[in-house]
Amino acid sequence: MDIIDLSTVESSPDHCLLFLDQLCDRLELDCGSYATTNPVTGAVQGYANYPDAWKMHYMRRNLHRIDPTIHKAALSIAPVDWSRFEQDERFRAVFFAAHDFGVPRKGITIPIRGPYGDRGLLSVTRDCSDAEWERLIPEIIGELQMAAVHMHDAVMRSDVISRALRRPKLSAREREVLQWVAAGKTMQDIGDILLISNRTVEVHLRSAREKLGALTTVQAVGRAIGLGLIYPK
């Protein structure tokens, strides 16, 4: 996997920016940003690989205070395409100058919710035609969902207390599935062994992988062994 794994490094701004750069490269996007709002102070913490001039413009004018891609998208459970904001005055106020800074106006924001009521937002943009955008998004939406949670969890884990609280809690089924994966079994084999459908096996595996903050199944197995959740064969 040619993308930095934020769960293995301190989630410093550099690493977060590298993650965004790599994500954009891999999914053929122009720019990406991540933001989270502190539920207590309301402060917005974020990372973006937008052109520097746009970032300066955005920060100087405190546009994060009114940006609907931050404040409105967090109310949705589904990704929000920026075309939904076209009639919104605040969106236009924030983005009317964007094109002059080389920031495309086609974008989508993926809202993320964490277990403690924490919320995050991954936004990506691309300069392209409507047709191209509509072809691209269905192809990459699943990857964007997983990348969004991966990044949000990494940022939330970055302080020591939350790291301690967030030892992954795997169910017995999730551990069982990982244990059989470690033994080299296929999804179908595992379904037959556990008397469940292979589709259900996949759900448990994906959940286990994300709880472990792993990007691949191999990493998840390694990490689960490291945490003593399963045993090497």
Next chain:
Amino acid sequence: MIIIVDSLNKHEYPELLDAMFQLRARVFEGRLGWEVNVVDGREIDQFDDLDPAHVISVDEDGDVVGCMRLLQTTGPHMLSDVFSCLLDGEPPIRSSRVWEATRFCVDTKKLTRGKHPRSISYVTSEVMIGAFEYGLKAGIKDAVAVIDPVMDRVLKRSGNAPHGYLGSPKPMGKVTALAALMDCSQARIDSIRAFSGIRHDVFAAQPALSLAG
């Protein structure tokens, strides 16, 4: 027809939401006997405050005849909290690709048997098609739904059988409740459409988002 109401557009559908909360009170307190909090004939809980998305079926008279509530499993949801007993003490699934469906119900008083548009089976299929198409577009691969055995049978009979269950069924009010897994896939949507004969776009044309407030 299906209308998705979430915290982005709920100011446009106050009557619809109100009718939905009343339907939920009739079903979950009345028919199923669950210990839900009903105030003034409306069933509303703390998860309704967490900005869920509601999939609402409205019939030709403009009445709410079916609904379902969707939440992300990465954040607080019912299986991680109040329904954890269904999971036999195990931690819940947490995945960016799995949504949780709860408070799934149809108006069995108004709807009848059969497969016509005023039937239980039709509205059930319509809500499921709406939810799965909404999820598919969002990159969701599976849904975990808290349902009762009657709903489970309806699903199995309507080309929409769960592919698995989490934990084990537990008594809840007058019935048992169980956590069923369904893939959010084009194959399943096609199967529900084939069974129900619903070929048209189930979504009502929703006005462009006006973001008042």
